[in-house]
Amino acid sequence: MAESSLINGLMIADLENGIRNLEADVIAKERIILEKSEANNILWEKIKALEIKEEKPTCQETDMDLDNKLQTKTKKKRPNKKRKRARAQYNKNGMINETKLGAIGDRDKDRLEKHFAEKSRDITFYDIPAYWSDTEIFELLNANVGFVEYMRTKRCYKYKTVRVTLRFSNGYEKIYKEGGVNVSLTRKNRTFFLRMFDSRLSYGQLKDKFRWQACKRLENDIQHNDALVIKDFVNTYRAFFGKIIRVKGIRFIILYFNKELDLMNAINESINLHDIGHGLWIKKQNDFIDDKGELHEFIGSSNYQNRASRSSGVRMEWEQQSGTSTYFAPSRTHKQWR
Incomplete structure (x- = not known):
């Protein structure tokens, strides 16, 4: 009887020890699983962050970088409306x-x-x-x-x-x-x-079509209806196209001719109609009108020329901007408007 009780006690003790060992193994394995799960979560978050970054367009990243730089540089300055407009324009x-x-x-x-x-x-x-x-x-x-x-x-x-x-x-x-x-x-x-x-059409073909140009400063007494002014000048000088630009509030008309002979005939006609210095002036394709109303020849920086040579569209778009002097350097000056 005593031996039977002893044997039962030993068996119970062995079972309890086995249970404790199993519990310890389970806890250890749960800890390992938890650690691996945390590592997987961290890795997954990094993958998601990379995917989001790749999905963002380059232009958005550039705008964000620009904003960050501007904020860093102007952190101690008060808000400036001109800076805001310039950044919006950019x-x-x-x-x-x-x-x-x-x-x-x-x-x-x-x-x-x-x-x-x-x-x-x-x-x-x-x-x-x-x-x-x-x-x-x-x-x-x-x-x-x-x-x-x-x-x-x-x-x-x-x-x-x-x-x-x-x-x-x-x-x-x-x-x-x-x-x-x-x-x-x-x-x-x-x-x-x-x-x-x-x-x-290539850029060369477009440039050749608008090769022959003349321009004139419009006096204050000329009517302010641009459409009527353009029609009058086009009919008078037999141009095939004309447009009006404004430089510092002053109006200038640019006329385009099909060939050199048409341009020279228009210049001669202008001499008969206007005093010297107040008629049409020959305008080269690379000429621009500065803020003082003077005609200059454009000399582009190498940086601009490199950018312009990549696409004929870029160069043609720039030529729409006649009358602006943001990117220009004068090499010759015509003081034609007095």
């Missing part, structure tokens, strides 16, 4: 937006067949003011020039370059086939004149 320049037309309904198909050209064309428009919204541009082109199927806009300082796929109206199709480049759009009772080209 962010807007070069911005590209796209607009696509949805499905064409039966009514539109009937209208297209009656009033528009048979095939679509890839056309680029220049001299569109940058303050026009993309919606306004789309609606104005669609209502006056042709049926717009696709539109892509790019901001460049004071102007927007707009590339569209459209079917010209019958009237503009005829103008385009005859070599015309003029487009007139009316916005808020003011008429604007734009240039249009085949988007496939």
Whole structure:
């Protein structure tokens, strides 16, 4: 009897020891699992952070870096409206937006067949003011020039370059086939004149088309309706395109001619109509008007030339900015306006 009790006691003790050992093993394994789980969580968080970083566009990162630098530099300065406007302008320049037309309904198909050209064309428009919204541009082109199927806009300082796929109206199709480049759009009772080209033309071809130029400072007594002034000058001097720019509040007109003979005839006609120093002046393609109203020849820095050579579009966009002197250095001066 005593031996039986002793044996039972030993068996119970062995079982208890075995249970304790099993519990210790379970606790140890749970600790290992927990540690591995924590390590996995940390690794997963790092992977997610990398994925988010890769998904962010480069331009956003650049804007954020720019903001951080500006905040660091101006941390102790009071807010400045000019700095805010400059930074906003920096962010807007070069911005590209796209607009696509949805499905064409039966009514539109009937209208297209009656009033528009048979095939679509890839056309680029220049001299569109940058303050026009993309919606306004789309609606104005669609209502006056042709049926717009696709539109892509790019901001460049004071102007927007707009590339569209459209079917010209019958009237503009005829103008385009005859070599015309003029487009007139009316916005808020003011008429604007734009240039249009085949988007496939090279920069050299576009530059050659606008090679022969003349300019004139508009006196204060000349009427303020830009559209009427442009029409009057174009008809008087037989130019094929004209536009008005403003430099420090002063208006200048730039006229474009098809060939050198047309330009020289316009200069001679101007001499007969105006006093010396107050008529048309020959303007080279690289000339610009500075803040004092003087004509200078553009000499680009190597940095600008490198950037411009990458794309004909960049150079053509820059040439819309006639009258600005942000990136220019004078090599010769014409003191023609007195």
